[in-house]
Amino acid sequence: MAGKxxxxxxxxxxxxxxxxxxxxxxxxxxxxxxxxxxxPFSDGPLYPNPIYKPETSxxxxxxxxxxxHDSPPPTVRSRRHKPEELDDLLFKTETRRLxxxxxxxxTMPIRVYVYEMPAKFTYDLLRLFISSYKDTSNLTSNxxxxxRLIEQHSIDYWLWADLxxxxxxxxxxxxxxxxxxxxxxxxxxxxFTTISFFLMEKQQCKSLYREALKWITxxxxxxxxxxxxxILPLHHPWSFKSVRRLVKNAIWLLPDMDSTxxxxxxxxxxLEKDLILPYVANVDVCDATCISETRSKxxxxxxxxxxxxxxxxxxxxxxxxxxxxxxEGVFIxxxxxxxxxxxxxxxxxxxxxxxxxxxxxxxxxARLFDAIVSGCIPVIVSDELELPFExxxxxxxxxxxxxxxxxVQPGWLLTYLRNIxxxxxxxxRQNLAKYSRHFIYSxxxxxxxxxxxxxxxxxxxxxxxxxxxxxxxxxxxxSRRICTCDCRRANSTTSGHLL
Ligand SMILES: *[C@@H]1O[C@H](CO)[C@@H](O)[C@H](O)[C@H]1NC(C)=O
Ligand SMILES: *[C@@H]1O[C@H](CO)[C@@H](O)[C@H](O)[C@H]1NC(C)=O
Ligand SMILES: *[C@@H]1O[C@H](CO)[C@@H](O)[C@H](O)[C@H]1NC(C)=O
Numbered sequence: 406m407a408g409k410x411x412x413x414x415x416x417x418x419x420x421x422x423x424x425x426x427x428x429x430x431x432x433x434x435x436x437x438x439x440x441x442x443x444x445p446f447s448d449g450p451l452y453p454n455p456i457y458k459p460e461t462s463x464x465x466x467x468x469x470x471x472x473x474h475d476s477p478p479p480t481v482r483s484r485r486h487k488p489e490e491l492d493d494l495l496f497k498t499e500t501r502r503l504x505x506x507x508x509x510x511x512t513m514p515i516r517v518y519v520y521e522m523p524a525k526f527t528y529d530l531l532r533l534f535i536s537s538y539k540d541t542s543n544l545t546s547n548x549x550x551x552x553r554l555i556e557q558h559s560i561d562y563w564l565w566a567d568l569x570x571x572x573x574x575x576x577x578x579x580x581x582x583x584x585x586x587x588x589x590x591x592x593x594x595x596x597f598t599t600i601s602f603f604l605m606e607k608q609q610c611k612s613l614y615r616e617a618l619k620w621i622t623x624x625x626x627x628x629x630x631x632x633x634x635x636i637l638p639l640h641h642p643w644s645f646k647s648v649r650r651l652v653k654n655a656i657w658l659l660p661d662m663d664s665t666x667x668x669x670x671x672x673x674x675x676l677e678k679d680l681i682l683p684y685v686a687n688v689d690v691c692d693a694t695c696i697s698e699t700r701s702k703x704x705x706x707x708x709x710x711x712x713x714x715x716x717x718x719x720x721x722x723x724x725x726x727x728x729x730x731x732x733e734g735v736f737i738x739x740x741x742x743x744x745x746x747x748x749x750x751x752x753x754x755x756x757x758x759x760x761x762x763x764x765x766x767x768x769x770x771a772r773l774f775d776a777i778v779s780g781c782i783p784v785i786v787s788d789e790l791e792l793p794f795e796x797x798x799x800x801x802x803x804x805x806x807x808x809x810x811x812x813v814q815p816g817w818l819l820t821y822l823r824n825i826x827x828x829x830x831x832x833x834r835q836n837l838a839k840y841s842r843h844f845i846y847s848x849x850x851x852x853x854x855x856x857x858x859x860x861x862x863x864x865x866x867x868x869x870x871x872x873x874x875x876x877x878x879x880x881x882x883x884s885r886r887i888c889t890c891d892c893r894r895a896n897s898t899t900s901g902h903l904l
Contacts, residue, residue, distance in 0.1 A: 459847035463556045463685060466848045467535060470566050474528065486586065488625040492878075494587035495629075510868050515580045515860050517636075518589035519568050520624070522596060526617050530597040531562070533604050541604070548712060551603045553687070554641070557771050558599045560658060560682045560846065561638035564859065565595045567850035576849050579860035590867055591656070592626050592635045598644035611647050618648045630654075630874040636863075640682060642668040642767055649673070656866070658682050658859075661767040662791045662892070668767060676791065676892065677869060680862055683793045683844045683855055684771035686778045688751040690845060693838040696780040699755050700834075706734030706822060708757035708781065710750050711772050712765070713739050721786060722763050724813045729761075732819055737761075754779035758830060759805070759822055763787060777803065778841040782833050784822070786812045789894070794858045796865055798843060802836045 460466040486494065502509045538552040545551060567575065568582050583589050596617050601610050621627055627635060632655040639645050639657045649657075650673060657679040663669055691699065713726050729735050736753060740746045750772075754760055760776035762769075762783045768790035776783045783804040792800050800806075805825075812818050842853055850856035873888070880886060 459849060459851055461690075461845055461847045463559045463562065463846075464535075464538065466566065467531060467562060470562075470848070471528070471531060471535060474569075486625050488628040491586060491625050492629050498587050510871065511864070512590060512867060513864055514578060515863050515867070516583045516588055516590045517568060517580055517593050517860075518583055518586050518591070518626075519565070519593045519595060522594070522617075522620065525613065526596045526620070527565075530600040530604075534600050537604060546603060555600055555603055557684050557687065558640040558644075558660065559685050560640045560855075561595070561597055561599065563685075563846040563848070563850065564638065564658075564856055565593070566848050567856050568593060570849060574849055576852055577857050577860065578852070579857050579864070586626055589626075590634070591863060591870075592624075594621055594635055594637050594655075596621075596637070596645075598637075598639055599641040602641060602643050602645075614645055614648050617645075618651060621652065629878075631877050633874045633877065634870050654678075656680060656863075656870070660684060661769040663768050663789055672887075677866070680859060680866075681791050681793045681795075682859065683774045684769075685846055686774045686844060687747055687771060688754065688775045688779055690778045690841055691755055691780040692841070695755070696834055696838045699780065702756055703758045703781075705736045705753070705757035707759045707761055707784065707819070708736045708753050709761035709763070709772075710736075710738045710740040710746070710753055711770070713737075721809045721813070722765075724809075725761065725763055725786065725818075728813055728815065729818065735819070750775060751779065754781040757781050759784050761786065762804075764790065764809075774844050777837060777844055780834055780837050780841075782830065782837065784818075791892075793855070794843065794862055796862055797858055798840065803833055803840050 460469065499510075502512075534552075534555060538555075541552050542550065546554060567577065568580070572581075586592075598614075598617075601613050605613065621635070621637075622632075632652055635652075635655040637645075637652060637655045637657055639649060640660050642660070642663075645652075650670065653673040657674060659669075659674065659679050659681055661668075661681060662674050662676070662679075707729070709725075709729075711722075713722055726737055730737050736757065738749070738753075740749060754776055758781070760772070760779070760781035760783050762773040762776060762785045764770065764787035765772070768787045769792070770787075773783050773785065785804055785806050786809050788809055792798075805822075807818065807821070811821075842851070843858055844855060845851075846855055876888070
C-alpha cells in the first residue's frame with residue numbers, strides 16, 4: 406500500500422521530468438539547427454543530421470578517431486575458410502541472390518568486408534603520423550611539406566573511418582560493412598601505404614611493404630579471385646611502388662592514371678578496373694552564399710599559385726609562366742602547400758574567375774580540387790589527366806579543357822578566356838557551388854560526398870569484377886589471358902580527330 410502510494414505520488418514528477426527532457430531536447434535540436442551556418446546549397450540542407458556536425462580537417466578527425474579506437478573494439482572475426490570453401494559459400498550466396506532479387510547482379514548497397522590487418526599496417530601508422538606531424542612541419546619531399554602531402558592523399562583514412570563507424574552513426578546508404586566474407590561483394594585492404602612511404606625509413610618501409618604483400622596474398626579470398634575483388638588505396642604515386650606490380654589485379658584507388666610509365670606502368674592501371682579519387686582539398690569551401698558574396702570581388706581573370714617547376718607533364722608549367730607572367734588580369738606566384746600557402750591560395754582563388762590547373766608531377770594536381778571548392782572555374786591544361794567519378798560527374802559543366810599546344814601559343818589562352826560570356830561564367834559558378842560537396846571528405850562521411858561516390862562508382866564495376874574473377878578461375882593453358890581496356894594517346898597522324 407505504502408509502495409503504491411509512493412509510486413503514485415512520484416508519477417507526476419516523472420511525467421514532469423520527461424516533459425522537461427523532451428522540451429530541452431527539442432530546444433537543443435532547434436538550436437543546433439540554427440547555429441549551423443546557413444544551408445550552403447540550394448538543393449536541401451548539406452548536413453541533414455544536425456547531431457553529427459561533420460569534421461573535414463584530417464588532423465582533427467584523426468585525433469578523434471584514435472581516441473575512440475584507443476583499444477580497438479573486439480569484433481566478430483570471420484572464420485578463415487580454405488579458398489575452395491569460401492568459393493562454395495560465395496556461390497551459394499550469389500545463387501540465392503540471383504533467384505531472389507530481380508535486379509541482381511546490380512547490387513546496392515555494396516557489401517564490403519574490411520580486413521582486420523595487424524596494427525603495424527593500420528593504427529600504428531596513423532599514430533605515427535599524429536605523434537610526429539608537428540615535428541615534421543619542416544620536413545619536405547621534392548619541395549612539398551610531408552605532413553601536407555599525407556593529408557592531401559588521406560583518402561585511405563576517410564574511407565576506412567566511415568566503414569568502421571558504428572552503423573547508427575553512418576549516413577551513407579551506398580555501402581554496408583559485412584562481417585562474414587561469404588557475404589561480401591568487395592574486400593577492403595586498410596593498409597596506409599602513403600604514411601609508411603613518407604614517415605618510415607626507406608628500408609623499413611620496403612620491408613613493411615613486403616610483409617603487407619605477404620599478408621594480403623595469403624588471404625583465401627585473395628587467392629580465390631587473384632585480388633580482383635580487393636580494394637587497395639594507393640593514392641600517392643609512390644605508394645607501395647616496390648611491390649605493387651604483384652597486386653595489379655586489385656582495384657587501385659588512385660589520384661590519376663598516367664600509364665605512360667612515369668608513375669604507373671601500362672597494364673597495371675586502367676579506368677575499368679581502378680578508381681580515381683579527388684585529392685583532399687587544402688582550402689575552405691566557398692559555399693553558395695560565399696560564391697554569391699564573392700561574385701563582384703573576382704577581379705583577377707586567371708590565377709595560379711603553386712610550384713612553377715615540376716617534372717614530367719608538369720614541364721608545361723614553366724612554358725605557361727613564360728607566356729602569361731606579365732599579362733594583365735593574370736596572377737601567377739610561386740608557392741608551396743604549407744600553412745601560409747593555404748591562406749594565400751584561398752584568398753587568391755576567391756578573388757579570381759578562372760584558376761589555372763596545369764599538370765603537376767602527375768597529370769592532375771591538388772590545386773584543381775582547391776579551385777573547385779573555391780568557386781574558381783578551373784582551366785585544365787593537362788592533356789593526359791583522368792578525373793574522379795566521371796561516370797557520375799560532368800566536368801565540362803564546371804571546368805574548361807585546353808590542350809597544352811594551344812595554351813602556350815602567344816596570346817591564345819587570354820583571348821579564349823576573355824571571350825567567355827558572363828552568362829556562361831555565372832552558370833559554371835552555380836554548377837561549382839553544387840559540385841563542391843562531391844570533393845569534401847568528412848567524418849561522418851556525407852551523402853554525395855567523395856566517400857559516397859566511391860561506392861556508387863564501385864557498384865558500376867561489380868559485374869565486370871565478377872566476370873573477370875570467374876573467367877580467371879576457368880581459363881586453361883591455351884586461353885587468352887590478357888583482357889584489358891587501355892586509354893592511349895592517338896598516333897600523331899590521327900591526333901586532332903576525336904574518335
Ligand atoms: C621550422 O622552420 C622554422 C623556420 O626555419 C623554424 O623557426 C622552426 O623552429 C622549425 N620548426 C621545427 C619543428 O623544426
Ligand atoms: C592460390 O593458392 C595456391 C595454393 O597455395 C597457389 O598455387 C596459387 O598460386 C594461389 N593463387 C593466387 C592467385 O594467389
Ligand atoms: C601508330 O603508328 C605506328 C607506325 O605507323 C603503327 O605501327 C601503330 O600501329 C599505330 N598505332 C595505332 C594505335 O594506330
